[in-house]
Amino acid sequence: MTLKLRLIAAVFVTVFVIGALNLLALHRIAALDRETFAEHRAEASRAVDARIGEILAELDSAAINLSRPRDIVNALHGADNETLSDWSAAFVGSADHEAAIDTIVFTDTGGMVIARAPDEFRFGDDVSTTQPFFAASRDGSFLGIAPVDGRPSLVAARVLRKYDDVPVGVVYVACAITPDVLSKITGSRNVVLTYADAGGTISGEAALPIAHAVFSEAVATAHTNGRFRLSFLPDPNHERMLHLQTLLSMGAVIASVMTLVAMLLVLRRELAPYDAIIGGIRAYADRATTLPLLRKRLERAELRRDPQAGKVAAALVRMIDSLEGSFREIAANTARLEDLARNDALTSLPNRRALDEALEAEMRRIRRYGGAFTVILTDIDHFKDVNDRFGHAVGDQVLRQVADLLHTSSRATDMVGRWGGEEFLLLCPDTDAAAVACHAEKLRRAVADTVFPDGIRLTASFGIAEGRSGEPIAQLIERADRALYAAKAAGRDTVR
Amino acid sequence: MRGLVLLVLSALLWCAPASAEIKLGIFPSNDPAKLHAVMRVFAAELSARTGEPVTTVVTRDYAELVQRVRDRSVDLAWVNTLNYVRLVSEVPAARYLATYMERNEITGRVTPYYQSYIVAPRASGLDSLAAIRGKRFAFTDRASTSGYAVPNHLLRTHGFDPDADFSKVLFLKRHDRVVDALLQGSVDAGAISDGTYFTAQRNHGDVLSILAKSDPIPLDAIVSSGSLADATVARVKRTLLEMPADHPFFHAMRDVLGWNAAGFEVRSDAFYDSVRAISGNP
Known part of the structure; x- marks a missing residue:
């Protein structure tokens, strides 16, 4: 194997080893990521369920607080819109930092809205056919998901009773399921909570379109009736890390190839004098040139550029000089022998x-x-x-x-x-x-x-x-x- | 015993400077912030003329104002007509000082009367009392004269039983809230004062139809709770009567509340008998 081939082989082996190490690292990262992701997925699902449960509990607590005070019961009984508006306005926006109450509705026993917050001057409408009103009227309370003003919402409803006995109406407290609320429940743009029902789909803010999700599953809980789904998007940090890894691998390959090319160029330049020397010697061996011509080739200036090659060339020139001297001596001796063989020793005449x-x-x-x-x-x-x-x-x-x-x-x-x-x-x-x-x-x-x-x-x-x-x-x-x-x-x- | 008398006396003396501050209570006929802004001008005038500091209090509702007059936690009260007749029957110590006057939006005359209108959104097409039967109706407050007592009486004289003939009767506390609810379509008809009607007309255009108008209603009265010295009451009364129609207070009333305030005059208690007749108070 020539020196050139050995050097090229050495560089290729380096490139191969670097590439293999990078691939191993990528493989290891991907494996770790899969393990972490599985744990993260289960945890996220539990957290979402717990969070929705908490929000519902907060809403229920607010509904209870709005159904007990005698002032409110009397105001509802007396269709006192202003008092009810005051009370509801105080509760709207409260209860929870992530999923604030955004609607409070007081209805009479017939389902007519007596007061609503924050929409202070929208009342007098009929909500008797809505699930929260219907369920609360029948059971005394309702806690779950129902449409409020056309938007799916987390709702808590309670019946208000005069003398703690006679129903005078219903209050319901709602938090609409909005992209913002869904985002806040997961607290991450990479874990996207989606709510879907016959009316459509609502998704939390996502770092990427949901179609890019690496995994998606229903949040199976008591609170959500399977209408919530969690989608896990690729982690940008992880993606960046993989990208970086790929870049590093590419960089290593490019660096190796550039090293190889540079090495070949340098070798070509450095070995050029030796190639010229070897070429000359081979030409002489093949009888394609003569010793004087070979000598001329070895005396060319470029051979002198490289000190080592110059020394070799000079040594070869000296060797050629010596050979030519020997050849001349051999020729003389031969002539003499021929003379001896053809002339008479005594008379010097041809024999x-x-x-x-x-x-x-x-x-x-x-x-x-x-x-x-x-x-x-x-x-x-x-x-x-x-x-x-x-x-x-x-x-x-x-x-x-x-x-x-x-x-x-x-x-x-x-x-x-x-x-x-x-x-x-x-x-x-x-x-x-x-x-x-x-x-x-x-x-x-x-x-x-x-x-x-x-x-x-x-x-x-x-x-x-x-x-x-x-x-x-x-x-x-x-x-x-x-x-x-x-x-x-x-x-x-x-x-x- | 002498010691106890001395203690009581000194306590009274100690309290004396506190009684020097005059508190004026106002019923919440409008947005309390706006009322405060206007009444501050009124209080300044009273303070300047009486030499006493005057502060204003806007009560939570009509009932609270009556209660505060009764327990003398206010010295003067600006009460609406209905509350006046109730007040003088329930709180004997309360003294009538003067009646508030407005410039009539239509005639331009300054009178101590106003009216209650039954109105409906023009866009609803409800243009008569007959049309609002079975609809949602808004009063202001059961203690309101033009927002409840008078229009209730008006409806009854037209053969309506508000408790039975409307699908729902709501109480929205303030006149301006009735206008807002009407414009939002949350109620179909409502009772408001003529001043509220004209303010709505100025703010929103001719958006309300007048279905009925009441007879003239005596305007609000200024009363004292009985806590002030007679001399002070006299100075207050004189101040009211001497306030010119172009006084900054009346301008503020018009600009901020939309009321055509024009002055005060002294009437007899009998002036309020027409309301007394429909209020059920003696």
Whole structure:
């Protein structure tokens, strides 16, 4: 795995771990929230029922207080609207801070309203068919929910009796079920109390539309006849917390991705010199470039920008210099070895192997392009006597001198080599046998005219053979050797 | 024994400065706050002329005013006609001082009379006494002259038995409350003073139909409870009689209460006999 991949993997693992931790936290919060919510729900339902019970008790208490005083009983009996208005006005708005009494009605025994508060001048109407009047007239009292002036209300009604005996009318005390009252009963905009009957639905103030409720249930109690429902809206704090959590998770992911991108950019920038170095080396390995070109690449300025990469590049340059030095040495040695392999150590003339290769090449040349070449095989006459009489050192010197003589007396295009022992072979391209015979004659005379060390005088015999196209080299040499033999046979110091 | 006499004497002397303050009681014919505001002007005048501080008391109802005259917890009382005839029969110590006068809204003359009207909302279409039979009817107070005694008598002379011929009879205490209840449709007809009627006309337009008018009724009387020194009573009486028709008090009466107050005059007790006849009092 490359460094880049490892770094990317490290960042991804971090992102994954952060994301997993966030998810776990969210899961835990949601679980806690569910537990709290279940407890809260049961508690809220009990509290609402208790609250409605309290309000009804307060209303009943007010109705009792308005049904007992003799002044009130007498006023109702005497249809004294003003006295009853005074009393009711004193009670309206009282009794409870959250659900104040908002209507008090005094009726006579026939159900005609004698006084009403706070609507002081609205009376004389008939309420004999209403439930509070009807129930209170029959049972002496009423406590519950009934419509008052068209609005569903919590109502307490009591009969007023003269002499504590003879009914003179009914008082009822009501608190309309309004959104405000419903709101105050729950005391929260997230727990919404709703009252529903055939006339419609009334809801307390809600932080969100009721449709968003996460849970809704009837408040099943003795007081409410199942007409009240509690709806639990999502808690904005909780929602905000979840939102924050999501934001944090998103933030972590974005931060990680940005880190990753930044890291990649930095890596790309920082590793660029190394990429260039590695690319160069690989190109060289693939033979796509040469050492000098590679050297040039490594010497580019951008590689020097990064100190470490610069050092590596400089080291590689030094290594290339060293390699080139070694290659040059190897080439020199090779040339020397090749020289040793192709030249005769004593005379420095091409040896038999080099002559063989040259003959093969010349034979291929005339076969392909036509033309002619001729070989002269020469042998120093009675050379064995020189060695025997003067020693091998003198013999070697004589051989070197004859070689020099042959070499210096020949054309530049001719090739002179040591064929073996005291035999030499001359390869004369683009010449025929007749021309070569003159040259051989010149060489014969040169040898014969030369005074060798220690005053030694020598002659040489020459056999000439012209190369024939397609002829094996051995056969050509054979003919030259036969010519040389003929020259020897003719008395030596002869050209044949 | 001498000590006890001295103690009683000194107690009387100690109480003497308290008796110097004159208390004027008024029946609650209108909104008590408005009555207080107006009577403050009246009290100031009396105070200036008598040299005594004068305070005003608006009683809870007519009965309370009679009771306070009887027990002398007020020194002067502004009583309506009905209460006057009851008062003088029940409280012998009470003394008639003068009769209040108003400028008649129609004739423009200043007289010690007013009238009671039986009225119904014009919008209801009830335009005769016959039409209100079986309807809801509002009086002010059983102790009211123009709000109960006189219109009750008026109805009876027209063949009505208010206790039987109306579906409901309500008592709304004050004349202005009767107007409010009529305008709200809470009652179908009611009895009010002519002054209340004209005030309603000024405030609400011609919204009430007059179904019947009573004979002229003697106006309110000013009485003393018997607690004041004769000289003081005399100064009070003189003050009343000398108040000009353009006195600030009468302006205040008109502006605040809507009553066409115009002065006081002294009549004989027999002036109230017409009411005595319908009140059942001797």
